[in-house]
Amino acid sequence: xxxxxxxxxxxxxxxxxxxxxxxxxxxxxxxxxxxxxxxxxxxxxxxxxxxxxxxxxxxxxxxxxxxxxxxxxxxxxxxxxxxxxxxxxxxxxxxxxxxxxxxxxxxxxxxxxxxxxxxxxxxxxxxxxxxxxxxxxxxxxxxxxxxxxxxxxxxxxxxxxxxxxxxxxxxxxxxxxxxxxxxxxxxxxxxxxxxxxxxxxxxxxxxxxxxxxxxxxxxxxxxxxxxxxxxxxxxxxxxxxxxxxxxx
Numbered sequence: 001x002x003x004x005x006x007x008x009x010x011x012x013x014x015x016x017x018x019x020x021x022x023x024x025x026x027x028x029x030x031x032x033x034x035x036x037x038x039x040x041x042x043x044x045x046x047x048x049x050x051x052x053x054x055x056x057x058x059x060x061x062x063x064x065x066x067x068x069x070x071x072x073x074x075x076x077x078x079x080x081x082x083x084x085x086x087x088x089x090x091x092x093x094x095x096x097x098x099x100x101x102x103x104x105x106x107x108x109x110x111x112x113x114x115x116x117x118x119x120x121x122x123x124x125x126x127x128x129x130x131x132x133x134x135x136x137x138x139x140x141x142x143x144x145x146x147x148x149x150x151x152x153x154x155x156x157x158x159x160x161x162x163x164x165x166x167x168x169x170x171x172x173x174x175x176x177x178x179x180x181x182x183x184x185x186x187x188x189x190x191x192x193x194x195x196x197x198x199x200x201x202x203x204x205x206x207x208x209x210x211x212x213x214x215x216x217x218x219x220x221x222x223x224x225x226x227x228x229x230x231x232x233x234x235x236x237x238x239x240x241x242x243x244x245x246x247x248x
Contacts, residue, residue, distance in 0.1 A: 140208025
């Protein structure tokens with residue numbers, strides 16, 4: 001039993017040093033990106049804000065986007081309509097530039113700023129660590145390892161130590177030795193945030209392995225199963241009707 005406990009402790013330690021670092025980086029970049037709409041709109045009012053935007057009709061915006069796209073036909077990569085903090089039309093060109101236009105007057109407002117580029121880079125780092133192709137799998141795999149192994153091994157050790165005195169496991173001692181203080185901090189914050197961290201890690205893995213998630217979670221979709229069963233029954237029924245008619 002003692003040997004198993006040592007193995008679990010080592011798993012928790014090494015996953016904490018590997019997956020924990022990646023999860024911390026992902027969490028930090030994600031937290032910063034939460035404030036992206038407020039910060040970018042504050043720093044780029046000329047590019048992203050329009051006076052009396054609420055009075056501009058959707059048809060006018062679509063006409064402006066169509067006009068701007070056709071004016072540069074063959075050079076345009078993507079067209080972005082107003083969304084969230086952005087009230088202007090932005091166009092990505094094949095040469096790599098992104099330009100902003102007024103959604104009604106079609107007036108050129110300027111080129112993508114450094115602050116907008118910063119948050120775009122931040123999002124890439126959050127999703128892929130800046131590593132092409134395999135980066136998203138590193139993030140996704142570390143999130144699932146964090147969820148199912150790091151947190152569960154941590155809970156196991158906490159339960160093993162405090163199952164006979166749960167209140168002690170939830171209590172923080174503020175004046176022990178420095179090393180013990182860090183351990184208590186880890187213990188208390190770990191147990192209080194166990195469930196939120198599990199939810200965050202599990203849902204974070206979805207963005208990498210969404211097809212696997214959908215396939216696994218489809219077992220709960222009973223309405224689709226019923227529909228498929230009914231369809232199969234109807235197909236069998238139609239088959240025997242056609243067979244009977246052919247025989248007659």
